[in-house]
């Protein structure tokens with residue numbers, strides 16, 4: 001059990017066209033260090049154009065982080081699909097930021113067709129089909 005109520009956020013966005021895809025590696029490297037130090041876990045999926053990111057952790061931390069991310073100029077079209085307290089274990093225990101490539105655009109389409117916890121659960125179902133980076 002976590003010592004605090006878990007809070008989770010799911011959003012989609014698009015890589016800004018002026019930003020190199022290689023920048024994502026830098027974002028992920030820094031994010032993993034920060035998330036690990038602040039008890040945040042999550043999954044970031046990229047399909048070549050769009051991001052879909054699930055993050056979970058202490059409510060205040062996740063809320064503030066999601067605000068910072070939404071203001072990040074390296075992506076646009078930030079659209080929150082889900083934000084809620086979660087009763088139960090973390091979805092991504094032990095993963096400060098898993099990063100996965102989705103080869104099929106239908107994967108993020110299927111998530112954005114939903115909202116709320118159903119969208120989050122649909123993203124988790126995609127895990128076995130993602131090319132996950134260690």
Ligand SMILES: Cc1cc2nc3c(=O)[nH]c(=O)nc-3n(C[C@H](O)[C@H](O)[C@H](O)COP(=O)(O)O)c2cc1C
Nearest residue numbers: 027030031034035051053055068069072074075097
């Ligand atoms: C798609 C995307 C996902 C991000 N995910 C995280 C994350 O999980 N953790 C994190 O600390 N920063 C993440 N960032 C970076 C933040 O937007 C921000 O640069 C970072 O929190 C540092 O904040 P600061 O620049 O205000 O100091 C992400 C950025 C983008 C574009």
